[in-house]
Amino acid sequence: MRWFKRGVGVLLCTYLLALIFMVMPMPGSFDAYRPDWLAIVMLYWVIALPHRVNIGTAWLLGLLADVLLGSTLGIHAAAMAIMVYFAARHFQKIRNFSLSQQMLIVLILVLLKRALVFEIEHFINNAPFVWSYFLPALTSAIIWPWLFLLLRKLRRQFGVS
Template structure:
């Protein structure tokens, strides 16, 4: 039942994104870790706007808060604000070329990173470092591959 409805493949992609978010990496690559959860959320919002909405994003954001050990609600708030333009303009973004989509992804991930930083700064006195914005670049570069992999995955498991 879960596979036929497409719920299991959808949940599996979220779990993979959450694992990639906390998976250990070499120290020199850690600042360049793409924002996997944001990329997966944006893909599913564009591909299945009738199934993936603000409720899904909120739940994933709260799970991300728990995994990252941040104040409860920081990632949820940032992901909701980041996902809203993608949900609102999914038809337009879907028709963009990979280059145009990558620019939109860069802007959305930048918005998310800035919101997380601002909330962390206000609540925990976080100090800004330029390396905090490196995931914007790596997420932009990773977007075409994430898009193609998830599209093939969605078609293979007939997620609709």
């Protein structure tokens, strides 16, 4: 119960939901458009609470994503850490942007993450290039305003600081 008072429980629940949404079955035609849930949840928390959520958190969650997705261990961890680094470095500027400007930032950062994952996969496993691999960056940016408002409401309701 003390965890929820300090907000750790809320953070862990949102991380767990993001990981579940990453592997939740979807129809084949929609799977290419699946948002990068873990990336956008991490971006929100890094922008909202940079003193509590940082590159180390991104690295650990990236390792969990590697295990869940069955990819080479460390690929998503490294990409998440790099993506979160840029968000954490400029969190004060990003906070002051409007939601539409934040959507553009999210699009760029998720594109960066996905490009890093692709490049490492291509180098290690000779993965073929497919344009649809970058579609989740677009859907992540589209979902960002609703996710932002929902997580902000949760943060304020549970007093996460």
